[in-house]
Amino acid sequence: MNHKQSVTTPADATPVVSPKFPLPYTTVDVVIFTVLKDKLQVLLVQRPSGAEEPFPGRWALPGGFVHVERDADLLACARRKLLEKTGVVSPYLEQLGSWGSAARDPRGWSATHAYFALIVGTDLALTQGANAADVAWVPVDPAIARRDLAFDHSDILQAAAERLRSKVEYTSLPAFLLREPFTLPQLQHQYEVVLGRSVDKSGFRTRMLAADFLDEAGLVEGQSNRPAMTYRLRKRDQAVVFPRTFRPRG
Amino acid sequence: MNHKQSVTTPADATPVVSPKFPLPYTTVDVVIFTVLKDKLQVLLVQRPSGAEEPFPGRWALPGGFVHVERDADLLACARRKLLEKTGVVSPYLEQLGSWGSAARDPRGWSATHAYFALIVGTDLALTQGANAADVAWVPVDPAIARRDLAFDHSDILQAAAERLRSKVEYTSLPAFLLREPFTLPQLQHQYEVVLGRSVDKSGFRTRMLAADFLDEAGLVEGQSNRPAMTYRLRKRDQAVVFPRTFRPRG
DNA sequence: AAAATAGTGTCTGTCAGACAGTATTCT
DNA sequence: AGAATACTGTCTGACAGACACTATTTT
Numbered sequence: 001m002n003h004k005q006s007v008t009t010p011a012d013a014t015p016v017v018s019p020k021f022p023l024p025y026t027t028v029d030v031v032i033f034t035v036l037k038d039k040l041q042v043l044l045v046q047r048p049s050g051a052e053e054p055f056p057g058r059w060a061l062p063g064g065f066v067h068v069e070r071d072a073d074l075l076a077c078a079r080r081k082l083l084e085k086t087g088v089v090s091p092y093l094e095q096l097g098s099w100g101s102a103a104r105d106p107r108g109w110s111a112t113h114a115y116f117a118l119i120v121g122t123d124l125a126l127t128q129g130a131n132a133a134d135v136a137w138v139p140v141d142p143a144i145a146r147r148d149l150a151f152d153h154s155d156i157l158q159a160a161a162e163r164l165r166s167k168v169e170y171t172s173l174p175a176f177l178l179r180e181p182f183t184l185p186q187l188q189h190q191y192e193v194v195l196g197r198s199v200d201k202s203g204f205r206t207r208m209l210a211a212d213f214l215d216e217a218g219l220v221e222g223q224s225n226r227p228a229m230t231y232r233l234r235k236r237d238q239a240v241v242f243p244r245t246f247r248p249r250g
Numbered sequence: 251m252n253h254k255q256s257v258t259t260p261a262d263a264t265p266v267v268s269p270k271f272p273l274p275y276t277t278v279d280v281v282i283f284t285v286l287k288d289k290l291q292v293l294l295v296q297r298p299s300g301a302e303e304p305f306p307g308r309w310a311l312p313g314g315f316v317h318v319e320r321d322a323d324l325l326a327c328a329r330r331k332l333l334e335k336t337g338v339v340s341p342y343l344e345q346l347g348s349w350g351s352a353a354r355d356p357r358g359w360s361a362t363h364a365y366f367a368l369i370v371g372t373d374l375a376l377t378q379g380a381n382a383a384d385v386a387w388v389p390v391d392p393a394i395a396r397r398d399l400a401f402d403h404s405d406i407l408q409a410a411a412e413r414l415r416s417k418v419e420y421t422s423l424p425a426f427l428l429r430e431p432f433t434l435p436q437l438q439h440q441y442e443v444v445l446g447r448s449v450d451k452s453g454f455r456t457r458m459l460a461a462d463f464l465d466e467a468g469l470v471e472g473q474s475n476r477p478a479m480t481y482r483l484r485k486r487d488q489a490v491v492f493p494r495t496f497r498p499r500g
Numbered sequence: 501a502a503a504a505t506a507g508t509g510t511c512t513g514t515c516a517g518a519c520a521g522t523a524t525t526c527t
Numbered sequence: 528a529g530a531a532t533a534c535t536g537t538c539t540g541a542c543a544g545a546c547a548c549t550a551t552t553t554t
Contacts, residue, residue, distance in 0.1 A: 022318040023273040026350070026361055066350070068272040068359045073351035098348045098363045100276070100316070101323035109318045111276055113348045113361065185506070203544055205507070225505040226551040244494070244543075435533070453517055455534075475532040476524040494516075 025110035028077045029063030031160035034121040035177050035193050039139045042157060043085060046134040047150050054106045055150035078115040085135060092118040092176035096160050104152045116160045118176040168194045172213055172240040181217035181230035184208060199246060213240040275360035278327045279313030281410035284371040285427050285443050289389045292407060296384040297400050304356045305400030328365040335385060342368040342426035346410055354402045366410045368426040418444045422463055422490040431467035431480035434458060449496060463490040
């Protein structure tokens with residue numbers, strides 16, 4: 001949560017209808033993953049340093065209050081947060097879960113709706129610089145281990161990483177980390193980075209092609225050795241589920 | 251959501267801190283499943299018929315506003331809703347997802363945190379009568395097909411049923427539908443009811459015992475024919491994930 | 501020719517599903 | 528004895544993982 005209210009919110013705005021009881025705060029946070037430098041990384045933002053701010057100066061997930069007049073629904077709100085921080089328009093975006101309690105925000109009872117997104121690493125290397133010094137790509141595992149994010153964002157990040165790694169075992173999720181078109185060796189590399197282990201080439205190819213979610217997009221004009229076939233996703237909006245998980249013979 | 255504020259909320263209560271912008275409503279809804287009469291059923295409550303009430307008289311999922319002073323966190327709130335409607339203390343309860351938008355509640359922007367629960371059918375056949383005429387067990391599939399629940403509860407119910415059936419293919423979830431101790435044939439029957447198809451006995455037994463999540467609890471004093479071994483769950487709080495899914499040879 | 505990368509063929513162990521068989525109770 | 532239910536044994540086909548092989552490019 002980036003609990004800094006957008007400037008477009010009128011300061012004298014009142015609740016939707018006058019409630020007769022206290023309302024929790026409602027926020028949306030987005031765990032944005034990418035692969036940069038052969039590592040799984042997450043986008044973090046630094047919280048403002050004002051004295052009345054919660055967790056001043058600490059790193060946090062991008063996010064913030066739901067804006068009742070601007071956000072038609074939770075997904076739109078998540079998309080807005082993601083666009084504001086990264087410039088990316090239509091990434092892979094899925095709901096992760098929600099965290100709500102009296103204790104997680106010092107200002108009072110709050111509930112956040114967490115999403116997780118996968119975006120193409122190289123796209124963002126540029127946008128990031130444009131966007132500010134208080135935004136950074138951070139390798140995921142050390143960030144989880146430090147457990148020093150604002151609010152309960154370390155918990156959320158950990159849950160997101162677990163969900164991602166778990167789903168990578170049996171879905172086509174890593175395809176969303178690559179710019180299209182991509183080759184099967186490139187895709188395999190994304191799997192290996194996220195899973196942290198190597199994957200058999202033959203089985204990998206059989207599996208990907210059998211799942212029938214890729215369209216051929218011509219041979220790559222080789223920068224190296226034998227040219228490879230390139231592929232595009234047949235559907236950009238959802239991942240494919242494989243019938244079995246990757247499972248090295250143990 | 252049962253948008254009828256609890257009587258314990260003071261009518262003059264104010265938001266936690268005075269917000270300078272409109273806050274969405276925050277609710278929790280619980281999809282409570284059980285197996286009754288060899289059918290998967292869901293608990294519904296009828297909305298009050300007051301004129302200013304949203305969806306008066308319509309059936310809805312049990313739920314309602316988060317009560318900032320009573321609910322320490324979302325899970326506690328879900329547990330409270332479930333206890334209020336069913337009397338069940340520690341069921342299987344897992345987060346399903348959240349639904350939030352400007353349109354889903356006529357009173358204004360609202361977001362609900364949906365949970366789903368599995369409880370023992372026979373426990374509730376009793377409690378239900380005690381609880382009121384505006385509560386009912388309803389077979390799941392016809393309810394989904396009618397799509398006539400209040401708010402977006404038909405969507406939520408559908409998502410819950412899909413998640414349940416999907417997880418039943420590769421987890422021990424149906425064990426939470428039975429009172430302990432139970433026999434393997436009884437457990438197999440729960441699988442068959444939820445999945446809507448028969449399951450091979452031998453494979454089923456091998457799989458359950460290999461997963462090593464059951465403790466023997468002595469032979470049942472037979473009401474019929476050969477006595478069966480009974481079992482208890484080693485852990486009451488979480489389901490076991492099997493390495494593969496049930497998958498009839500096609 | 502050698503190196504590097506892309507892609508294929510083949511073998512084999514595992515294991516889930518099918519189904520037939522055995523075991524223990526009741527009437 | 529027969530029926531009903533609980534449980535076990537065995538066969539087999541599918542298939543994923545391992546790994547050796549071929550193919551096409553660059554230097």
